[in-house]
Amino acid sequence: MGRLPSRFEARPCEKGGDVVAGKARPTTLQSIADRLGLHVSTVSRVLNGSTGDGGRAASSRTAQRIRELAHDLGYRPNPYATSLRTQRSNLIGVLVPRLSDPVLAFIYEGVEDAATDHGLSTFVTNTQDDARIQEARTNMALDRRVDGLIFADGREDTGLLDRISAQEIPFVLVNRHVGDHPAITCDNRLGGRLVAEHFLERGYENVAVIAGPSYASTAVDRTAGFTARYEEAGITIPESMVVESAFDTAGGRRAAERILRGRTAPIAIFAVNDFAAIGAAGCARDHGLMVGTDIAIAGFNDTPLAPELPVPLTSVRTPVHEMGRGAVEMLVRLLAGNTAESRLLPPALVIRESSLLD
Amino acid sequence: MGRLPSRFEARPCEKGGDVVAGKARPTTLQSIADRLGLHVSTVSRVLNGSTGDGGRAASSRTAQRIRELAHDLGYRPNPYATSLRTQRSNLIGVLVPRLSDPVLAFIYEGVEDAATDHGLSTFVTNTQDDARIQEARTNMALDRRVDGLIFADGREDTGLLDRISAQEIPFVLVNRHVGDHPAITCDNRLGGRLVAEHFLERGYENVAVIAGPSYASTAVDRTAGFTARYEEAGITIPESMVVESAFDTAGGRRAAERILRGRTAPIAIFAVNDFAAIGAAGCARDHGLMVGTDIAIAGFNDTPLAPELPVPLTSVRTPVHEMGRGAVEMLVRLLAGNTAESRLLPPALVIRESSLLD
DNA sequence: CTGAAAGCGCTTACAG
DNA sequence: CTGAAAGCGCTTACAG
Numbered sequence: 001m002g003r004l005p006s007r008f009e010a011r012p013c014e015k016g017g018d019v020v021a022g023k024a025r026p027t028t029l030q031s032i033a034d035r036l037g038l039h040v041s042t043v044s045r046v047l048n049g050s051t052g053d054g055g056r057a058a059s060s061r062t063a064q065r066i067r068e069l070a071h072d073l074g075y076r077p078n079p080y081a082t083s084l085r086t087q088r089s090n091l092i093g094v095l096v097p098r099l100s101d102p103v104l105a106f107i108y109e110g111v112e113d114a115a116t117d118h119g120l121s122t123f124v125t126n127t128q129d130d131a132r133i134q135e136a137r138t139n140m141a142l143d144r145r146v147d148g149l150i151f152a153d154g155r156e157d158t159g160l161l162d163r164i165s166a167q168e169i170p171f172v173l174v175n176r177h178v179g180d181h182p183a184i185t186c187d188n189r190l191g192g193r194l195v196a197e198h199f200l201e202r203g204y205e206n207v208a209v210i211a212g213p214s215y216a217s218t219a220v221d222r223t224a225g226f227t228a229r230y231e232e233a234g235i236t237i238p239e240s241m242v243v244e245s246a247f248d249t250a251g252g253r254r255a256a257e258r259i260l261r262g263r264t265a266p267i268a269i270f271a272v273n274d275f276a277a278i279g280a281a282g283c284a285r286d287h288g289l290m291v292g293t294d295i296a297i298a299g300f301n302d303t304p305l306a307p308e309l310p311v312p313l314t315s316v317r318t319p320v321h322e323m324g325r326g327a328v329e330m331l332v333r334l335l336a337g338n339t340a341e342s343r344l345l346p347p348a349l350v351i352r353e354s355s356l357l358d
Numbered sequence: 359m360g361r362l363p364s365r366f367e368a369r370p371c372e373k374g375g376d377v378v379a380g381k382a383r384p385t386t387l388q389s390i391a392d393r394l395g396l397h398v399s400t401v402s403r404v405l406n407g408s409t410g411d412g413g414r415a416a417s418s419r420t421a422q423r424i425r426e427l428a429h430d431l432g433y434r435p436n437p438y439a440t441s442l443r444t445q446r447s448n449l450i451g452v453l454v455p456r457l458s459d460p461v462l463a464f465i466y467e468g469v470e471d472a473a474t475d476h477g478l479s480t481f482v483t484n485t486q487d488d489a490r491i492q493e494a495r496t497n498m499a500l501d502r503r504v505d506g507l508i509f510a511d512g513r514e515d516t517g518l519l520d521r522i523s524a525q526e527i528p529f530v531l532v533n534r535h536v537g538d539h540p541a542i543t544c545d546n547r548l549g550g551r552l553v554a555e556h557f558l559e560r561g562y563e564n565v566a567v568i569a570g571p572s573y574a575s576t577a578v579d580r581t582a583g584f585t586a587r588y589e590e591a592g593i594t595i596p597e598s599m600v601v602e603s604a605f606d607t608a609g610g611r612r613a614a615e616r617i618l619r620g621r622t623a624p625i626a627i628f629a630v631n632d633f634a635a636i637g638a639a640g641c642a643r644d645h646g647l648m649v650g651t652d653i654a655i656a657g658f659n660d661t662p663l664a665p666e667l668p669v670p671l672t673s674v675r676t677p678v679h680e681m682g683r684g685a686v687e688m689l690v691r692l693l694a695g696n697t698a699e700s701r702l703l704p705p706a707l708v709i710r711e712s713s714l715l716d
Numbered sequence: 717c718t719g720a721a722a723g724c725g726c727t728t729a730c731a732g
Numbered sequence: 733c734t735g736a737a738a739g740c741g742c743t744t745a746c747a748g
Contacts (some may be wrong), residue, residue: 024525025444026503028724028725028726029725029726029727030725030726038734038735039733039734039735039736040725040726041726041728041734041735041736041737042723042729042733042734042735044727045727045728045734049728056733057733057734058733058734059733059734062733062734076500076501077725077726078442078499078503078724078725078726079438079443079503080437080438080439080441080447080503080724080725080726081438081724081725081726081727082441082725082726083438083726083740084436084438084439084442084724084725084726084739084740084741084742085725085726085727085739085740086726086727086740087727087740089438098463098467099457099463099466100463100464100467100662101456101463102460102461105458105463106458107454109456109457109458109484112483112484120500121479121481121498122481123479123480123482124403125470125480125481126467126470137625141481142434143434143437144437144479145384145436145437145438151724165658166380168676170729180568248662249662249663249666250666259726278663278666278667279666281668281726282666282667282668285668291668302430304458304606304607305607305636305663308607308608308611308636308637308640309636309667309668310639310640310643310649310667310668311668314526329619346739386740386741386742387741387742388741396718396719397719397720398719398741398742398743399718399719399720399721399742400717400718400719400743401745402741402742402743403718403730403743403744406743414717415718416717416718417717417718420717420718435741435742436740436741436742438739438740438741438742439724439740439743440741440742440743441724441742442723442725442726442740442741442742443723443724443726443742443743443744444742444743444744445724454736470748546748572727642737669731688738
């Protein structure tokens with residue numbers, strides 16, 4: 001086969017001109033153009049589809065040849081070159097408190113799914129719910145020139161989001177809302193109400209709440225929905241029976257300890273997430289109380305573990321995967337210059353043995 | 359303040375020349391050079407530190423001025439321009455079966471930590487232990503021009519790694535090993551032995567294994583270590599008492615179902631991960647067996663939940679965070695052109711009530 | 717010690 | 733219908 005003295009062959013490291021196994025440098029538009037005797041701009045136009053005006057990028061025969069060779073060579077555009085030129089990265093950064101919390105992991109799976117559908121790349125980073133780390137990782141994301149951000153770690157007590165907003169960087173919140181910033185969340189107030197209604201139906205009047213951290217809207221809203229519904233039923237839950245906590249099992253255990261040490265141990269505990277509920281269950285057991293018999297417990301999020309616990313856990317199912325997907329959809333709208341309305345997704349109560357006394 | 363008719367000011371979108379709130383485009387080397395009346399290459403040399411040969415990048419006075427202005431302007435290099443020019447992305451891709459498994463989430467936390475220390479960016483993606491998705495996400499990572507890859511989802515039954523290896527793309531395995539490819543794993547055989555020794559000491563002779571999936575070296579090695587130790591003690595575990603399973607609770611439950619349906623229910627079950635152990639515990643309860651009283655159960659990985667379960671779970675602690683860090687260290691060595699030895703990290707048995715009969 | 721040029725791989729008006 | 737040029741923001745020999 002005759003070989004043309006092309007720029008392609010001139011590459012010093014491609015001895016012999018044939019692609020051999022080993023560190024092959026990726027095909028470029030230029031190399032395709034050279035092989036076909038065309039100009040790189042023609043190849044670019046064809047491979048990018050549109051020409052803007054209705055006109056075609058090339059004759060159908062030329063286009064055909066280009067597409068075939070690109071396919072055979074496994075051409076993949078260099079994203080750095082594209083981004084540099086277009087000033088668009090197609091990259092979005094996702095900040096989560098911690099991926100080891102399955103709720104966040106599932107949300108990120110939804111994000112990843114939807115992003116792939118939209119041709120966007122994503123990366124995720126842990127911020128441990130620490131304001132300094134949130135700041136640092138946000139800056140890191142901006143350094144990477146993300147087109148937009150998704151915050152799953154929003155908190156009311158920092159100015160970070162307002163700063164980002166002032167810089168006109170598109171972003172959405174997911175799982176937790178902050179101020180009026182666009183957010184997709186579960187209707188956590190309703191979720192809290194559903195648990196309250198269930199408890200009230202069963203006749204539990206002496207109840208307590210493991211309320212989670214006050215910086216998280218999820219915790220605040222779930223607690224508020226629960227206590228409001230009790231209020232409506234004419235029952236005011238005493239302040240000492242609403243205990244702030246961390247989101248993990250240890251936090252649930254500590255909170256339960258305070259609750260159960262009180263004079264009148266409650267007959268039912270609502271924990272604003274499943275891990276805290278599991279910690280509370282452990283604590284109850286240490287106090288000689290059998291969950292589902294002596295004390296009712298309900299959690300939130302319906303983690304995969306909830307139905308598998310020795311005493312299956314009543315919990316509120318939240319559409320985590322869909323929240324992740326929805327966050328991307330909202331951000332895509334923002335990136336296209338449109339506005340995005342905040343969304344509230346419906347929760348569903350799943351009743352299991354842990355909350356059924358008698 | 360007098361204003362120079364500089365290229366900086368010529369930018370059509372910066373009306374008035376002053377930086378105002380809003381979508382400010384990032385500072386570039388060029389804009390720093392213009393403000394200082396220097397050439398962009400000088401600025402680059404200074405901000406990059408070294409000149410290669412021992413010579414300085416600029417006079418200390420010039421260097422000083424450059425560094426100050428860069429700092430004041432919050433200059434951050436455009437990574438796309440840098441990567442395009444240097445043919446290096448400083449990006450590494452991490453493939454995991456699923457982030458919703460806390461073991462993988464913790465490994466990734468370790469990866470993220472170490473990568474940050476080395477000035478590397480990372481991104482992680484879920485592959486669901488599905489060969490087709492592994493292939494697709496690996497290609498996606500290569501399209502993004504990663505400098506290297508970390509696989510936490512290695513499986514013996516696909517050729518993917520050999521293909522990547524042939525392309526001379528640096529990579530390391532973490533958590534699971536495959537063939538002779540460089541890997542950092544826990545000494546899972548030893549972990550299995552530790553459980554066997556514990557069971558033997560307690561006098562459990564009629565035992566079963568929930569063995570996990572055969573494509574994962576973690577599962578295979580833990581099972582092998584356990585059965586080998588029993589063999590050494592003169593006890594051959596019947597084949598029907600070693601049951602393959604998925605890694606989740608449902609899988610553990612199904613496997614336990616098969617084990618407990620047998621004529622002679624075993625007195626102790628070793629599940630190769632904590633989730634499977636939890637599923638097995640649920641199943642045992644359904645069979646009227648109390649965990650820690652009628653039947654002993656041990657898991658693997660010492661998930662945060664293990665000590666919090668109603669009957670705290672005996673488990674083998676594995677250094678997950680350190681595995682993640684170690685994977686990055688190995689990859690960094692590879693990227694520098696050095697070789698990397700596979701590493702085996704030590705496990706530790708944590709005994710709790712679930713395995714203490716009597 | 718500093719400048720000038722070339723080039724990484726693309727895209728996008730603009731010609732012809 | 734296709735080509736040629738400019739330029740995104742860097743880095744890196746090479747001059748002087």
